[in-house]
Amino acid sequence: MDGDSLFIDRADHGEALARLAAEHLRRGDFASAFRFADRLCRVGQASAIDILLRSEAARGAGFEDLADADLARAFDLDPTHRTVLRFVLQRGGRQEKLASARALIDDPACDPDLLRVALAEAFTGGAKAVLNLRPVAGRLRGWAVWRAEDQPDLLELRDESAAAPLAADPLHVLRQDGLDAADLSLDATGLRRVALGIGDREIACWSSAPPPPPPLDRAPETAKLWIVVPVYEDFEATRACLMATMAQLDDARARLVVVDDATPNAALSGWLDITAATGRLELIRNPVNLGFAASVNRALPQCRGGDVILLNADTLPPPGAFARLAALSRAAPDVGALTPWSNNGETCSFPAPNASAPMPRESEIARLDALARKANGDLLIDLPNGIGFCLYITRACLDAVGPLPEIYGRGYYEDVEFCLRAREKGFRIVCAAGVYVGHAGALSFGADKRRLVTRNMQVLRTRFPHHEAECAAFLRADPLRAARGAMERLDAPRRPLRLIVAALGACAIEAQAEARGFAPDAPKPLLCLYDPMRQTVALRGPQGRTPQSLEFDLSDARGVAALGKWLFRLRLTGITLFFSTALPEALVAMLPALGEMELVIADLEWFARPPRPDGGCAQPLDAIPCPSCAHALSDSRDTADRLRTWQDAARHGAPLRPLDRMGAFVAQRLFPEARRLPPPDLAAFAPNATGGLVLGLLSPLPDAGADSLILALAQALRRRGDPVLLVVFGVCLDEFAAMAPGNVLATGPVGDDELARLVQAHDVTELMSCSRTRFLGRLDALAAASGLARAGFDWSSGALPFHEADLALDPRLCDRKAAECVADWLQSRRAVDLRAAAKDESA
Structure with missing residues (x-):
């Protein structure tokens, strides 16, 4: 990092990371290559080549599991890139190798040497x-x-x-x-x-490509609404879709056209013949499989004079859905196409956008449809493009745009291009927020389909280069959130739940981690997260379940009452409240009436004030806290006021549950009569006795205080000429400022489940938290899992034991003094290592 100006250049940072990773990989310095490649993959939109670079660095460093996981991820992201395919062919699993071989064999520009390897793999696989x-x-x-x-x-x-x-x-x-x-x-x-x-x-x-089917020998007919359903496989799902569709044809004044796309399923083919003979549907048969777009286009000439719904055969429309879509299409003359909500509807997915949920049962689909109608009525919300699982197209739009484009082969993105062309002609594409349609979607997405999607995405990107950025902006703004929230406000979950209440910040991070750890047979967690800046509460269900968009404004009494009313409808088995002075009294006061409570001590922010009330240390050169720093932690009336709410809750019998031993010590001191639960029991371990080379700093949350401590550590080491590297696991408030000294690398966001393995991959020799008061339990648990010594702030004033290899810091020390203590500690640990090495040489 030293001497590379591009590394801290915000505009060219990604280029610098890729170059540094590649250079170190060529030199055989796999640890450094991994550090740069890992950050490259975490701080931006990583390409398949970026992930492949990290995979090779991890493999060189001996982390085969990380390398294999990244190779699979690169292949999943772009199964058409020749470099990715080459590495998959060399190092992938059996099925991945075969899929890579097929892709390379189909590539007309594949290098002959690589093609020979692909052919050998194909024949090994049975060709x-x-x-x-x-x-x-x-x-x-x-x-x-x-x-x-x-x-x-x-x-x-x-x-x-x-x-x-x-x-x-x-x-x-x-x-x-x-x-x-x-x-x-x-x-x-x-x-x-x-x-x-x-x-x-x-x-x-x-x-050869099949010749176009001959024109249908029947005259076009006229209807108010045409529903076109191409079918191919899955007899049961297709029959359920068509039966539900036929049940509402009369109400919608609609006709149903089914296109049999050369189905190999004899049962499905026979059922279609029988049903068509009754006159309930019109059947068109393709002589060969043509795919979705060509099948739709073959039916469109038969659909004269009315609007058209393109419907997937694995959907389940609720009663009345088509009639309501038809009514909504007439809301404005510029409405060109409409898409309803669905469990699997990409942008229009409910409860969370771009997240597939399991197909609900028929009764549940009808209930969700009624809920959407009650919550949102005739509301239409503009979209970048409609979704083809159920796409209602007005006759004016269809006449202006024409048939679906067939350049996308057997499917994926023809619906997107149709909608983008419609928008170019002045039509709006909208979400019908008062209608819900079930959609099973693909149960699996193999390599061949991924390759088709990737190829078609590149075609769409070439033809409509601004669409991708527009979709990203749409997802960030999420204009559908309010409509999803309106449905959730009317629909309280009916399963047993445990309410977890926390303020945004460190407590929310710990609350979310606790929710993820619930046992499968336990009541499901429901997160209640308070935003102090916006004065709103967001309710979030587990694992993508409802609610996902529900918010209440607590800035006035009506919002507080609405939240209380909604929570009162739930089947709460209990409440977990994370200590925080940021929570409003109105929220805390309503909780005891809702269920049995426990109070979690996740950090010491509610107890400890900043150590520099005047903005700086009065005696920076002394090794002990100056009077100003020491005074910052003395008891005050402000501290007592902040504790009163929690002491009242404890007196009413709510047990206290600390997440770490420091929290347990403070709870014992401040709440001596309260019922206290023990902190997590970590197995005793002897940390490594030597090191002093790479200090891992935990920073799950961007914070100005954490950045200040990181810079103080970096500068203290620089002043000494100390070679220690500081690796920040997580995020900084200003990462480029934090990394400017040249001996700091911030990884970017890190998941809880990957932290321990990442610490190993970065060759960390010691650990420390960037916060004096937060994530203390995470530091303890990570040290125990990795067997590493740690530096931590001792809020017990020496009452709690620290291992002799660890460093206990006085929390009253300013950042500069604390940094000097840490630098001394690291130097002493490195000296032990050097003495041991010298002793081995002399022996």
Whole structure:
């Protein structure tokens, strides 16, 4: 980091991280390469190559599990990138290798050496032969590869078929041990199919694109509304969708057109024949599988004079949904397309956007639809684009835009382009916030589908380059949040819940961690998070369940009353209240009437004031706290006022539960008569006795005090010429200022579940929290899990024991004095290590 100005240049920081990671990787300094690549992947929108870079650094450093996880993530993010495919082919699992091999074989620009590796993997996976052909200037050119022990025939299917033995080229670039190869150049005139065969057995084939189906030999008909449903597989889901659709055709004055896209399911095909014979649906059959867009376009000429709904066959529309969408489409003349809510509706997903929830039962879909109608009525909210699972298109919009684009092959993003073209012509694309439709969606998303999505996304990005940024801005603003919240306000969860109340900040982070740790058979947690700046409370259910958008304004009595009324409807099994002076008295006062409470001591912010009330230390060169710093922690009337609420709660029998031993000590001192629960029991361990090379600093929350301490530590080490590296696990208020001294690296956001392994990957030798009063339990737990010595602020004034390898800091010390103590400690630990090494050499 030293000497690299781009590292702290905000504009070119990502470029500097990538370059530094690559340089250290080439040198074999895998630990440094991992540090830079890890930050690169955490602070921006990481590309597949960024993640691959971190994977290789982790592998070089010996962290195979991290490397494999990143390789899988890079492949998932971009299964078309040749570099990613090459590494997956070398290091991936069996299925990933086969998927990578197929992608490379299909890539016309693949390097021959890499193609040979891909072919070898395909044949190891069971391929009998590979035939790769593409039309070029009236001919069909390409190559064939087969097992050397076979002697296949080349079969050409035209009006008259021909077969001839296929001779291997001994000098072919794709020939290798056990495999023969040959180039092919065939006259494409009338050629429908090419195959390699051994006797009567076909081992590889190529088929030309199917000719367009002949026009339907029926006259277009007129209807008020047309519902077009392409179908292919899943008989039960398709039948449920079509039965629910047919049940409301009369009310919506609609006609149903089903396009059988060459289904291989005999049961589905037979049921469609029987149902079509009753006149309840009109059936169109594709001679070959065409995909969603082409199937829809084949039906559109039959749909004369009315609006059109494009409906997926795995949806479940509730009664009356189509009639209400039709009514909403007439709300304004510029409405071009509408999408309802769904459990799996991308931007229009409920309860959380872009998060798929399981398909509800039919009765639950009807209930959610009624809830949407009651909460939002005729509300329409503009969208960047509609979603094709259920897309209502007005006749004016369809006539202006035309059919769906077929450049996206068998699916994904044709609905997006249609909507973007509609907007170019002045039509609005909206969410019908008063309608809900169930949608099962894909149960799995294999590598081939991911590759198709990635390819189509690139096509869309080329054609509409600003759409991606518009969608990102839409998600940040989330104009649908209020409508989702309106539904949730009417719909109190009916399952048993435990309410967890905390103010935003450190307490909220600990509260969220506690909610994630609930046992599967325990009552589900419901987070109640208070924002002191906005004076609002947000209610959040577990694991994406409702509520996810519900908020109450506590700045006036009406909002407080509305929150109390909503909470009173719940089946609360108890309340966990995290100590914080930021919580308003009105919120705290309503809780005892709602259920049995426990009080959690997650930090000491409510107890300890800042150590520099006047903005600086009066005696910075002394090793002990100056009178000003010491006075900051003395008892005061302000401290007593802040404690009164908690003492009252404790006197009423609410147990106190500290999250760490410092909290337990303070609770014993301040609440001697309260019922106190023990802090988490951490197994005793002997921390490492030596180190002094990499100090890991915990900073889950950006905070000015944490930044000040980080800078003080960095400057103290710089003044001494000490080589210690400071790695901040988490975020800073100003990361570039914190890293400016050149001996600090901030990782960016880190999840609780990855912290311990990340500490290992960064070669950390000691730990410390960036906060004097917060996350003390996390520091203790991480030290125990990693076996590392730690520096911490001792609020017990020596009453609690510290291991001899640890450093107990006086919390009254200013940042500069505390930093000097830490620097002395690190130097002494490194000296122990050097003495031990010298002793080993002399021996």
